[in-house]
Each structure stands twice: as structure tokens, then as C-alpha cells.
Amino acid sequence: KEIKDQFIIDAGQKHFGATICKSCGMIYTASNPEDELQHVQYHQRFLEGIKYSGWKKERVVAEFWDGKIVLVLPHDPNYAIRKVEDVQELVDNELGFHQVTPKCPNKIKTFLFISDEKKVVGCLIAEPIKQAFRVLSEPIRPESSSSKESHRAWQCSNVPQPAVCGISRIWVFRLKRRKRIARRLVDTLRNCFMFGCFLSTDEIAFSDPTPDGKLFATKYCNT
Numbered sequence: 001k002e003i004k005d006q007f008i009i010d011a012g013q014k015h016f017g018a019t020i021c022k023s024c025g026m027i028y029t030a031s032n033p034e035d036e037l038q039h040v041q042y043h044q045r046f047l048e049g050i051k052y053s054g055w056k057k058e059r060v061v062a063e064f065w066d067g068k069i070v071l072v073l074p075h076d077p078n079y080a081i082r083k084v085e086d087v088q089e090l091v092d093n094e095l096g097f098h099q100v101t102p103k104c105p106n107k108i109k110t111f112l113f114i115s116d117e118k119k120v121v122g123c124l125i126a127e128p129i130k131q132a133f134r135v136l137s138e139p140i141r142p143e144s145s146s147s148k149e150s151h152r153a154w155q156c157s158n159v160p161q162p163a164v165c166g167i168s169r170i171w172v173f174r175l176k177r178r179k180r181i182a183r184r185l186v187d188t189l190r191n192c193f194m195f196g197c198f199l200s201t202d203e204i205a206f207s208d209p210t211p212d213g214k215l216f217a218t219k220y221c222n223t
């Protein structure tokens, strides 16, 4: 298989090679004008998207030493819905997800993790489901598909398992990962999804998980 490498010339530039922006988390080549332009455009859009200035009526469902989780429901005021849409757009772009119309838009629950710096640094979108299919093993790697696609093609059981809650998106800001934000979002979801009961890990399912999502879900659910 042919491997195409990208070379960069070290001409004594101030920044050389891959750089990670400390505010937006984008990895780009600082010496490459095209990359720099893409970064500037992304940076503005991203920081605007995750900015959270606080709402008069917010549904705080969990509080922590480093932030809080706010729940947004479909009939909440426009400003809350708009924020959820903005965050979802950023998340979908990062994940390469297509806009999927949910089966029951009225039953969607969105949990936003708000950091102490007033930024949305985590997002979980959940909906009611009736059944799920267990991921069985390593990804299928059909010869014809690109490596990116094949990472997403997990082999699933064709035996449906009863389930209650489907997680259609879970995302944590790149610079805040591995701080248990995703874990706290799922714990809070399990506590708040159905009034009066704490869902077991068998009752929740992650839809079409990415490699990161699968690693997290495997650890979280002990499977």
C-alpha cells in the first residue's frame, strides 16, 4: 500500500511543525499559510460556539468542583436551543457525523458540561430507544474502504437487546479530555433520564461509536 508523506521545510520559521492551539485545541502547521488561515477561521467559530454566558433559567442537574451540568429540553427557550444547535454543529463537524433527524425530537435530552471558565466543554445527546445491538469484536476492514471508514465499521450482534436510552452524541473538548467529564455526563444522564430511577449500564447504548467512543464506553460499562 502506498504511503504518502507530507514534508515541511525548516526555513527557520518561528513556529515549526504541528502546533496545538491552547484555546481552541486545533492541531495545525503554523508555518503553512493555508493551515494558519484555516485555524483562524476555526478558532473564532469554535470559541463563539462553546461560549456560555449563563441563562436566567438554567436547569442545573449536577455541580462539581470544576463546573456544572445543565440539561436542555426541546421546549426550552430559544437561547438554550440555539446554544445546543451551535454546539452540536461543532461536534458533528469534528465527528464527521451527518445531521440525522431524531425519531422523536420532542424526547431528546441534551446535557452540557459547563466549565468554570464559562465554556461548554462537554455535550451528551440522548433519546429514548427500545433496543440496541451489542458490538461484538474488532472493526471489519473491507479491502475497499479507507482506513477512516473501516475504524467505524464495528461488527454487531444481530440479536436485539432491550435498552432504554440511546446516546447519539458524546463529546468532550479536546483540551479537557481524560478528566472524567464524559463519565460524569453519563452518570448524570443515568440519574436524570427517567424520573425516579437510575439506569443500569445495560439500559444505555452508544450509537455508532467512534474509536474514542468505543474505548470510553468499554471502560465505562465494564464490557
Ligand code: ACO
Pocket: 095, 167, 168, 169, 170, 171, 172, 173, 176, 177, 178, 179, 180, 181, 182, 183, 184, 206, 207, 208, 209, 210, 211, 212, 213, 214, 215, 216, 217, 219, 220
Ligand atoms: N483512550 C482510551 N481510554 C479512554 C479514552 C481514550 N481515548 N477516553 C476515555 N477512556 C477511558 C479511560 O479508561 C478513562 O479513564 P482514565 O482517564 O482514568 O484512564 C475513562 O474512559 C473515562 O474517561 P473520561 O475522562 O470520562 O472521558 P473523556 O472526558 O476524555 O471523554 C470522549 C471521552 C467523549 C470519547 C472524548 O474522548 C471525545 O470527545 N472524543 C471525541 C469525540 C468522540 O469520538 N465521541 C464519541 C462519539 S460516539 C457517540 O457519540 C455515540
